[in-house]
Amino acid sequence: MKFYEALGLEPKLALDSEDLKKRFYDRSRQWHPDRFSRGTSEEKQRSEEMTSTLNDAFRTLRDPVSRAEYFLSQSGLELPKDAPPELLEEIFELNMALEELRGGDESAREQLVSAQERFTNMLGEADTNLADLFGRYDETFDTAVLDQVRAVLNRRKYVSNLLRDVEKELNVHSAN
Amino acid sequence: MSTLQIDFGHAKPRIVGIDLGTTNSLVAVMDLTGPRILSGIVPSVVSVTESGEVIAGAEAREMLITHPERTVYSVKRLMGRGVSDVQDELKLFPFPIVAGSESVLKLRLGDKVMTPPEVSAHILRKLKEDAEDVLGADVTQAVITVPAYFNDAQRQATKDAGRIAGLEVLRLVNEPTAAALAYGLDKRKEGLVAVYDFGGGTFDISILRLHDGIFEVLATNGDTHLGGDDIDNLLLNIALEDLQSEWGEDLSGNAALVQLLRRAVIQAKEALSFAPSATIDLEYGPRKYQREIDVQLFNRLIEPIVERTLGPCRNCIKDAGITVEQINETVMVGGSTRIPLVRSAVERLFRKRPHTELNPDEVVALGAAVQAGILGGEVEDKLLLDVTPLSLGIETMGGLMSKLIHRNSTIPASETELFTTAVDGQTNVLIHVLQGERELVKDCRSLARFDLKDIDPMIAGMARIQVRFLIDANGILNVTAKDLRTGKEQSMDVKPSYGLTDDQVEAMILESYDKAEEDFKERQVREARVEADAILGAVDKAKEDAAYQALAEDERTAIERSINELKLAYHSDDHLLIRDQIEKLNQATMALAEAIMNEAVGKALKGTNINA
Secondary structure, three states: HHHHHHHHOOOOOOOHHHHHHHHHHHHHHHHHHHHOOOOOHHHHHHHHHHHHHHHHHHHHHHOHHHHHHOOOOOOOOOOOOOHHHHHHHHHHHHHHHHHHHOOOOOOOOHHHHHHHHHHHHHHHHHHHHHHHHHHHOOOOOOOOHHHHHHHHHHHHHHHHHHHHHHHHHHHHHHHO | OOOOOOOOOOOOOEEEEEEOOOOEEEEEEEEOOOOEEEEEEOOOEEEEEOOOOOOHHHHHHHHHHHHHHHHHOOOOHHHOOOOHHHHHHHOOOOOOOOOOOOOOOOOEOOOOOEEHHHHHHHHHHHHHHHHHHHHOOOOOOEEEEEEEOOOOOHHHHHHHHHHHHOOOOOOOOEEHHHHHHHHHHOOOOEEEEEEEEEEOOOOEEEEEEEEEEEEEEEEEEOOOOOOHHHHHHHHHHHHHHHHHHHHHHOOOOOOHHHHHHHHHHHHHHHHHHOOOOOEEEEEEEEEEEEEEHHHHHHHHHHHHHHHHHHHHHHHHHHHOOHHHHOOHHHHHHHHOHHHHHHHHHHHHHOOOOOOOOOOOOOHHHHHHHHHHHHHHHOOOOOOEEOOOOOOOEEEEEEEEEEEEOOOOOOOOOOEEEEOOOOOOOOOOOOEEEEEEEOHHHHEEEEEEEEOOOOOOOOOOOOOOOOEEEEEEOOOOEEEEEEOOOOOOOEEEEEEEEEOOOHHHHHHHHHHHHHHHHHHHHHHHHHHHHHHHHHHHHHHHHHHHOOOHHOOOHHHHHHHHHHHHHHHHOOOOOOHHHHHHHHHHHHOHHHHHHHHHHHOOOHHHHOOOOOOO
């Protein structure tokens, strides 16, 4: 996997963030275009290619979610597009509450605040869950675990979008 | 002073660092001991004399009053912009815009027509010459700073200006990043630093992580149309309204008066950073105007402007993925950060006292010199990792912008996209590249249109053209395309939406070469004379002071002799001779200047370089 290679890493789901940063800094020092300002045009071009890949790699791998998404896509697993079924009812009710608040019905606020708390907790759970699965996969290379990662990621994505919508709406209306 | 030459045994040519500011510009270089400013502040003003000669710097600033219609200031606000972008600005500028220049502004100054990069090139050339004077060697390579929030066209325009001025621009560095580099240089700082850069025409906020010599920008935000100029304009409008009611006429069309008034307003604004009230003081022929402004009124006036800087700060903190409590230091850059209200607003937002010990006018140029040192290989333990301020994307179906490289991505950053044809036999594919954060194309900034051409006619969807978008370390977009079926480079035409084409820049470079040599000598003599005028005037005034009489007789004689010698040299065509005599007069009057300063009546000497 290109991004792991760029940072001199074995492809693993669990990474130590300090080690990652150190690798990124060390390689930047070595490859940054600043080091080749008096170099040949081939050297310059190569440095630009190396560092732009390095920057992409670091940006993608330092965040556990984007890292897992990258890992899955490199393993030929795309995220499903459909909403996780267990969230459907939640999404439906929430959209109602959002509509009500937008329509000026302040009683929906309470519902949104509790939804905000619930979603925040769900995100936290998903992250713990992911860390757990990362460790398990790295030890076993069990593709069934990857499927679980994929399910958690999908759920997390929806929860995070919902949370964003809720917070946006709460902020807009508290400002008035 | 200028005769001093230090040889560090550099076989390599020196790379200078240039702060090309809205109001003032500076040039610096990296020495063994650290970065050093090479010459005085050069006002970012360019003027065309009646004989058709272009002048820049302090001399041109004088022309603002005498020939406002052929003198440009704050040209940085016009860089990389189209006519429709700057309508508000143009109302305030006394010089006319040539009609029909849609993607590139053209200014008419006397009988000359110039684009903003050409105007900036004159400022750069002045800085280049100043640097050459001090270094005693040719200067051909530079690092130039730009506001972090400058878009691609504004950056490209700055780079073009450098090329036209005969400078190879090795790197464009973001101003707040440069400031951080200068700031963190000798202090071996670690941790999170916010740089609040509020200059003459632009505002930037950047948050960096400093670790082991690496200056990593986490996020940046800003407003390329917000600065001290806007404060000046507020005060100017008040004064013009006053004048209308007091003198009974609308004087906003009187360019010379407006420039005089602008100067008076700036003086009052600057005084208000230190005093509870100040007076806008205007003398125009026999007529006088005075208006007192106290700090309360001033603060009330500028509060909306200061407030406009805080939103970008909050967004920047959020984008950096940190909380305000995690920021270890706040560094203030740019002349407008001298304003107490600005300082207190920043202190409130970041919840700690900002650092103001660095000279906010010099720190950016010093940082640019450090970056020059990094590129030149003299500084080995530092490295800047900067980001792109705006997302880059392409137009997709339905007028939507599809993002390829997100804002705050570390640069160089690249992304590749595969393009194909939509109908049978299609031989061209048009790619519209945009910059901005909004979803609709019309709300984003158009960068350029790339026309992939001469595609072999084939069935729709069969063509495979891989396009690589690279934002380089200067924050400038480079696009290359490859035909994956043949492995050959795909040919394309590039049409920038704003700014000059390569051919136009080349033509301007050629034109400037023709004139550069003859201009150069003449200019040096004239500049030396301007300096001589300044010091002679100052000494004349100083002689009226009691401190002059208190000098020993031989000191007075020495001063008289130096004055006469300078007056003699003045009429020679040798700028070195004039400068020598200026230096001698400087030396001779040192004790006098000190005495006057000590008496705290140094007003007479203020604003001249007698002590420089």
